[in-house]
Each structure stands twice: as structure tokens, then as C-alpha cells.
Amino acid sequence: MSKKTSTLSPVEIAREAFQRLGTRRIAPTPEAYRIAYEEILGDQPEVRAETVLINFAASLSKQPGENGLLGTRLMRAQESSDWTEYGRQLSEYAEENWLGRPIVPHGELMPVDLERQFIRDSKKEKMLREVLARILVFNLSSLLESAPELANESKSSGQDLKTAFSEQAMIEIISRIKQLSFQIELKTDDMAQQQELLMRLFQLLLENINGLLEQGSWLSSQIETVQALIAGPISKTSLADATKNLKEVIYKQGLLKNTLAEEKVVVKNMMLTFVDRLSAMVSTTSNYQKTISGFSHQISQAGNISDLNTVLTEIMRETQNAQEETTRSRDAMEDAQQEVEKAEARIHALENQLVQMGELVREDQLTGSLNRRGMDESLDREIANAERRDTPLCIALLDLDDFKRINDTHGHATGDEVLIHMVKVIKETLRKLDVIARFGGEEFIVLMPETEPQDAVQIITRVQRELTKRLFMHESQRLLITFSAGVAEHHKGESQAQLIKRADVALYKAKHAGKNRIVFADPPGPDALPAE
Numbered sequence: 001m002s003k004k005t006s007t008l009s010p011v012e013i014a015r016e017a018f019q020r021l022g023t024r025r026i027a028p029t030p031e032a033y034r035i036a037y038e039e040i041l042g043d044q045p046e047v048r049a050e051t052v053l054i055n056f057a058a059s060l061s062k063q064p065g066e067n068g069l070l071g072t073r074l075m076r077a078q079e080s081s082d083w084t085e086y087g088r089q090l091s092e093y094a095e096e097n098w099l100g101r102p103i104v105p106h107g108e109l110m111p112v113d114l115e116r117q118f119i120r121d122s123k124k125e126k127m128l129r130e131v132l133a134r135i136l137v138f139n140l141s142s143l144l145e146s147a148p149e150l151a152n153e154s155k156s157s158g159q160d161l162k163t164a165f166s167e168q169a170m171i172e173i174i175s176r177i178k179q180l181s182f183q184i185e186l187k188t189d190d191m192a193q194q195q196e197l198l199m200r201l202f203q204l205l206l207e208n209i210n211g212l213l214e215q216g217s218w219l220s221s222q223i224e225t226v227q228a229l230i231a232g233p234i235s236k237t238s239l240a241d242a243t244k245n246l247k248e249v250i251y252k253q254g255l256l257k258n259t260l261a262e263e264k265v266v267v268k269n270m271m272l273t274f275v276d277r278l279s280a281m282v283s284t285t286s287n288y289q290k291t292i293s294g295f296s297h298q299i300s301q302a303g304n305i306s307d308l309n310t311v312l313t314e315i316m317r318e319t320q321n322a323q324e325e326t327t328r329s330r331d332a333m334e335d336a337q338q339e340v341e342k343a344e345a346r347i348h349a350l351e352n353q354l355v356q357m358g359e360l361v362r363e364d365q366l367t368g369s370l371n372r373r374g375m376d377e378s379l380d381r382e383i384a385n386a387e388r389r390d391t392p393l394c395i396a397l398l399d400l401d402d403f404k405r406i407n408d409t410h411g412h413a414t415g416d417e418v419l420i421h422m423v424k425v426i427k428e429t430l431r432k433l434d435v436i437a438r439f440g441g442e443e444f445i446v447l448m449p450e451t452e453p454q455d456a457v458q459i460i461t462r463v464q465r466e467l468t469k470r471l472f473m474h475e476s477q478r479l480l481i482t483f484s485a486g487v488a489e490h491h492k493g494e495s496q497a498q499l500i501k502r503a504d505v506a507l508y509k510a511k512h513a514g515k516n517r518i519v520f521a522d523p524p525g526p527d528a529l530p531a532e
């Protein structure tokens with residue numbers, strides 16, 4: 001039994017057409033075949049445009065959201081046979097939702113290359129969206145590290161851009177990006193102010209140049225501070241802080257210098273008084289001696305006792321004078337001596353304060369550890385102590401692992417926080433007599449006086465463990481911070497540079513062996529040290 005024609009496939013219709021020609025004994029010419037084929041096809045129910053539109057509206061009305069709404073409107077139009085309204089609803093929807101897509105005249109097929117163009121465009125749009133989101137989330141936000149609220153907005157609009165597909169969401173995100181760009185313009189003005197602050201800082205240093213030239217060490221240490229500042233990330237707050245600190249240091253040093261100079265003048269005046277008194281006494285005494293020898297002449301010439309009595313009275317008076325002068329001079333000298341001692345004590349106190357002020361510029365501004373200059377001085381001192389007392393001295397050169405990645409991923413400001421955290425942990429883990437100094441960038445030196453090599457390695461291992469225990473949190477995310485280290489023991493006669501070089505070679509080996517480890521340095525070669 002043949003199937004109902006309404007369900008026949010094209011192949012089955014063709015077969016049925018041949019059978020029909022056979023039954024009717026008609027020759028299967030192309031024309032006869034076409035007629036039979038159309039006859040069978042004609043049995044199938046007619047597909048009318050209206051039916052298609054009714055079905056379309058009904059199925060659309062079952063969908064959620066805007067599509068469902070459109071379906072209901074279309075059904076309403078179709079029920080009242082208002083096909084003009086039906087068409088209007090469809091055009092409006094097309095305009096709203098397919099705006100920007102290539103418009104193809106009604107009834108025409110979309111040319112293949114136009115279709116391809118459309119696919120290419122949406123690919124480009126996707127790429128553009130991704131690139132822009134990346135720029136906002138990573139690049140722009142890290143450039144804006146000195147303005148965290150702008151950096152956060154940049155990150156969050158980048159994140160939102162990735163999922164902003166509806167027109168409304170897109171309008172919102174574009175407006176946020178415009179707003180962000182406006183804020184960045186304002187920030188640029190802030191940066192101009194920062195530069196002005198920097199200039200003021202330089203001027204401040206120049207103003208003090210005369211004072212600085214008196215003592216070379218001042219000059220070099222202050223210049224170092226500025227160099228460190230310029231080498232690091234410059235932010236408005238760090239510049240303002242540095243300006244404030246330097247102003248304070250310079251002001252206090254100026255005060256101390258003036259007071260010191262005044263105290264020195266006081267001592268000088270006292271010394272002058274002392275010398276005056278001394279010479280007065282000497283001259284009084286020599287006058288006295290002259291007078292006495294004059295008296296001995298008068299005595300030898302004296303003819304009677306009354307002459308002698310007169311001479312004796314004179315001698316008594318002169319002796320009394322000389323004695324009084326001597327006592328006065330002695331008292332004055334004692335007073336002067338006491339004043340000199342007091343002034344000396346004041347000078348010592350002032351000089352100590354000056355040394356403390358100097359310590360400020362031996363400190364690394366970011367981490368509070370010693371800076372390179374402070375390290376040079378401390379290491380020189382410890383080497384001299386070790387050689388004099390014949391005690392062991394070890395140093396460790398520490399370098400943070402993959403620090404560049406931390407900076408690149410989480411921003412320079414987080415990198416700075418990591419450095420501060422690391423120094424804090426190291427300081428709290430080291431013994432009192434150990435010293436930590438920033439050697440440069442993310443490298444630190446630990447000086448361990450009176451320490452045998454195995455103890456030095458143990459100390460640095462303890463620091464390593466402590467650093468993994470004391471978590472560094474960034475945006476509620478735990479960052480693992482590790483370092484590699486080269487430990488070296490100082491050998492008699494070895495210079496600071498030679499010692500550091502050996503520690504550096506060991507550090508290099510630690511890095512190459514896979515990082516997060518400690519390597520003990522080889523002893524210096526036989527030619528490296530002076531013959532004993």
C-alpha cells in the first residue's frame with residue numbers, strides 16, 4: 001500500500017509518478033513525467049504563507065522574554081487579520097535587534113560573501129572585546145596602581161565587558177569606560193603636580209648644597225636617597241613623604257649644626273679666658289719674682305731694721321697680691337674646666353644626634369632595612385671586628401624567586417608590599433646581632449656576625465620556613481613567597497667585594513638548581529687572599 005501523498009518524500013513522489021505513467025500506459029516522456037509528478041505533489045496539503053506566519057507567531061509566543069512578547073503581539077495582529085501591523089512589529093524588532101548587521105533587500109538571499117563578512121565582523125568584535133577587556137583588567141589597572149579606585153574600576157569594567165552582550169549592558173559599559181577615561185585625564189593633572197613636587201625636592205637639595213659640601217658624607221647620602229627614590233616607583237604620596245622627611249632631616253641637621261657651632265664657640269671663649277688667666281698668673285708670678293729679686297737687692301742695701309721692716313712690709317704685700325692672683329686664677333681655671341667638661345658633654349650628645357640623623361639616610365625608604373650604603377658601612381665594621389677578634393662572620397645574599405611575575409600579575413604596589421612583608425618576617429626571625437640590608441631591587445644581604453657556617457645556613461633556613469608560614473595575602477588570595485640564597489663565610493684578608501662575589505656565585509647556583517633553596521659558597525681560591 002502506498003503512503004499518503006502528504007507524507008511522501010521527493011524520491012517516493014518520483015517513484016509514484018513512474019508507476020502512474022505505467023498504470024495509465026503513457027510513454028514516460030519528460031513532459032508526461034512532469035505532469036504526473038506535479039499531479040502527485042498537488043495532492044499534498046497546500047503550504048500557505050499565512051499558515052507559516054501564524055505558526056511562527058504561536059511558537060515565538062511560547063519563548064521567554066522579548067521574543068515571547070513579540071510572539072504575543074504578532075498573534076494579536078494575526079487574530080485581527082491586521083497583516084500591516086504584523087509586518088510593522090516584525091520590522092521594528094529587526095531594526096532593534098539586528099541593527100548594524102548587513103541589510104539585504106527584502107526577498108533577496110544574503111550574498112555568500114556578505115554572510116562571510118558578517119561572520120568575520122562578529123569574530124572581529126569578539127577579538128576586540130577580548131583585547132579591550134584584557135587592556136582594562138591587566139594593563140590599564142596596573143598603570144593606575146597609584147590610584148587604586150581607578151585601577152579597580154578599570155578591572156571591574158574589563159570583567160563586565162566580557163559578558164555585556166545585550167544592547168543595554170553595552171551602553172552601560174561604554175558609559176563607564178568614558179567616565180574612567182575622564183577620571184584618568186584628571187589623574188594626569190595630578191601627575192603634573194607630582195612632577196612639581198619632585199622639582200621642589202631637587203631645589204631643596206640644591207639649597208642645602210653649601211651645607212652639604214662641608215661634609216662629603218652628607219652630600220653622598222642625600223644624593224643616594226634621591227637616587228633610590230628616582231629608581232623606585234614614583235607616586236604622589238611617596239614624593240610628598242620623601243620631601244617631608246628630607247625637609248625634617250635637613251632642618252634638624254641645620255639646627256644641630258648651629259647649636260654645635262655655638263657650643264664650639266663657647267668652648268673656644270672659655271679656652272681663651274683660661275689662657276688669659278694663665279698668662280695673667282704667669283705674668284703676676286714673674287712680676288712677683290722680679291719684685292722679690294728687687295727686694296733682695298733692697299734687703300742687701302738696707303742699713304737698719306726700720307728699712308728692712310719697710311721692705312718686709314712691701315714683700316708681704318706683694319706676696320699677698322701674688323697669692324690672691326694665684327687663687328683667683330686657680331678658681332677661674334677650675335670654673336673654666338668645669339664649663340669645658342659640660343660643653344664637651346653637650347657636644348657629644350649633639351654629635352650622637354647627628355649620627356642618628358645620618359642613620360636615616362642609611363635606611364632603605366621602602367622596607368626600613370639598611371640601604372646599600374648602610375650595608376657597606378656595617379659589613380666593613382663587621383669584617384674589621386671579625387679579623388680583630390678572630391671570630392667567624394657569615395653573610396647570606398637573598399633573592400626573591402619569580403618576583404617579576406608577582407609584579408606583572410598583581411601590580412608593582414603589591415610587589416612593594418611583598419618586599420616590606422619579607423623584610424618584616426626576616427627582621428622578626430633573625431637574632432638581635434644580625435643585620436638585614438637591601439642590596440638592590442629584590443636582593444637582600446643578611447650579615448651574621450659571630451656565626452659558624454652551619455649555623456648561618458640554619459638561620460636562613462629558619463627564615464625560609466617562617467616566610468612560607470606567615471602567609472602574604474593579596475585580595476583574599478594567598479601568594480607564596482620564596483627566595484633563593486647564597487651563604488658565604490668570611491675568610492681572613494678577604495675584601496667585602498670578594499665575599500659578596502662568592503655569595504653571589506652560590507646564589508646563582510641556587511637559582512639554577514630550581515630556586516627556593518640555599519647553597520653554601522666555595523671557599524676563596526688560593527690566589528684570592530693575601531699571603532699570611
Ligand SMILES: Nc1nc2c(ncn2[C@@H]2O[C@H](COP(=O)(O)OP(=O)(O)OP(=O)(O)O)[C@@H](O)[C@H]2O)c(=O)[nH]1
Pocket residue numbers: 232233366399400401402403404405407411412413414415416419440441442511515
Ligand atoms: N615592586 C617592586 N619591584 C621591584 C623593585 N625593585 C626591583 N623590582 C622588580 O623585580 C623584578 C626582578 O625580576 P628578575 O630579575 O627577572 O627576577 P625574578 O623574576 O625574581 O626571577 P628569578 O630571580 O630568576 O627568580 C623586576 O621586574 C624589577 O622591576 C621594587 O622596589 N619594587
